[in-house]
Amino acid sequence: MEARPATATDPVPAPAAPVRPRRTGYRRLPVQQRREQLIAVALELFAARPPEEVSLDDVAEAAGASRPLVYRYFAGGKQQLYEAALRSAADELTSRFAVPLAGTPSEQLAAVLDGYFAFVAEHDAGYSALLRGGSVVETTRTSAIVDDVRRAALKRTLRHLGVREAGARLTLLVRSWISVVEGASLSWLDEGRALPVGELRDWLVDQFTAMAAATALHDPQTAQVLSALLALEGPQATRAERLREVLAAR
């Protein structure tokens, strides 16, 4: 986390002789820096355990701060802290949707998926709890943050496909594929990461091609997009060729 110019300091004075800063003493930090630190610490705890099992005291202790101090930054308590941590995680995830300039469309998609799985691996329990639903900290606000991320993923994917105005069927295809990515990452965590992440990534790239092909049967716009993608794959289009082979009736 970057240190930003201080505009004020913690409203709680530091004790005279802090011996172990993270447990018994409170360090004086600039306001913006303290806020970011609390969010970062909360995010780490919410990533490691379901939100039910994280208390405000846990965050305070891990941040080397007092409970009243945390409340001064987050008057709404744990729920507000959770939402701030979620927003910060959402921003981080969205930033990973940037598509690299080099490579074929499949290679670019694979690179974005690598970033996605790195994020999932890092936020493990928190990611599961969030997407699984039924959590006590889930509200219309947290759902809206998740929806924002999905919308950003949709937008980036359509841009990656070179589409300006997506029709209903192409939109449905991309949304569906994104839900497959989400589901696959949850299954991956559930199964203790048993499937190699590289295989899962390649499977998702192949799924994109296959799902686009199924949509192309119903939609000229998707047919055009798929055709352009296959042309760009060049010698890499062997995956599409292998799809054709398994679809041949015997």
Add this chain to the structure above:
Amino acid sequence: MEARPATATDPVPAPAAPVRPRRTGYRRLPVQQRREQLIAVALELFAARPPEEVSLDDVAEAAGASRPLVYRYFAGGKQQLYEAALRSAADELTSRFAVPLAGTPSEQLAAVLDGYFAFVAEHDAGYSALLRGGSVVETTRTSAIVDDVRRAALKRTLRHLGVREAGARLTLLVRSWISVVEGASLSWLDEGRALPVGELRDWLVDQFTAMAAATALHDPQTAQVLSALLALEGPQATRAERLREVLAAR
């Protein structure tokens, strides 16, 4: 709803002269029948509006019952009534997963999807609210009911494919396809049912074939299942043939 043998009657006596039973008077009903009636009425209301907008009084009024009577059956109030209604809807949906005996695999899948979309159309707002998350009535219990339905769908689909022991990849394929079905039905409701439901159903059948093909590239078990399905399609395997065409590089 079937009338069952009465074992007791409503604990609240019916007024002397009920003129309009559904608005001003309370009818005396056998206990089991009254319970089922309350659940059916609640389900109808929860289907039409998000759970936030349905009150216990709404249910009482629509059922021609008093508020205390509803509480006598559902001491946990609206939340308990919601969960009972959800459980009843889940049972109904699961019963629709039965695969017809006649037809090719694609025709059978299409028939099950028709039943699914009929259910979705009937439970509209309640279905959306439930699957979208962030609802105030959502708890670990309601999530567990939804998970039960997904598990039943997975089990039925694997049985339909003639699979006894599904490996991780085949399971992931079926789970992913089920999430595509869910997402597509939500999109369909969101867009005011603009896409013809028959097209959506055919798109989902094609998605199953395409997604199975992509999985077959990574998994011998799925390759075997797909190959058997294509053989059973017979002259209907023209869909797979069309998938092969759109996947041909130009």
